[in-house]
Amino acid sequence: MQRIVKEGNWKYSDEHFEKIIIVEQDWDQFYEEGYSEDPPYLNSKGYVYYIHFGNYWINEYGNICPGSISIPFLSKEEAEEYAKNQVSDLMWNKSSKD
Numbered sequence: 001m002q003r004i005v006k007e008g009n010w011k012y013s014d015e016h017f018e019k020i021i022i023v024e025q026d027w028d029q030f031y032e033e034g035y036s037e038d039p040p041y042l043n044s045k046g047y048v049y050y051i052h053f054g055n056y057w058i059n060e061y062g063n064i065c066p067g068s069i070s071i072p073f074l075s076k077e078e079a080e081e082y083a084k085n086q087v088s089d090l091m092w093n094k095s096s097k098d
Helices: 076-086
Strands: 002-013 016-025 048-058 064-069 088-092
Touching: 002 076, 016 064, 016 076, 048 076, 076 088
Parallel strands: none
Antiparallel strands: 002 016, 002 088, 016 048, 048 064
16 A cells, blocks of 8 residues: 655756655565565554655556655654755645645
8 A cells, every 4th residue: 555645846956846745655665575684664553654756657556656765754744854854945735634
């Protein structure tokens, strides 16, 4: 399961803005069963959050595929704070989810 929980744009250069989304999912993007020493990085509800920078697409399995992905976060709020400190002129879209 993956779902977009927040969307917006950030200033990539003087006149160019890029998409940014925060994705909630129920699997650790970087965990490899049989290879990872630690358990999957998921919060107590079984979710992890990633920031996807730039364009993204939905693959044939229905997964959100990013151009670039962040480190994992255990909450949407942690991901929002990280994004705020990493990119210029961040503008989140207005949403009923906020």
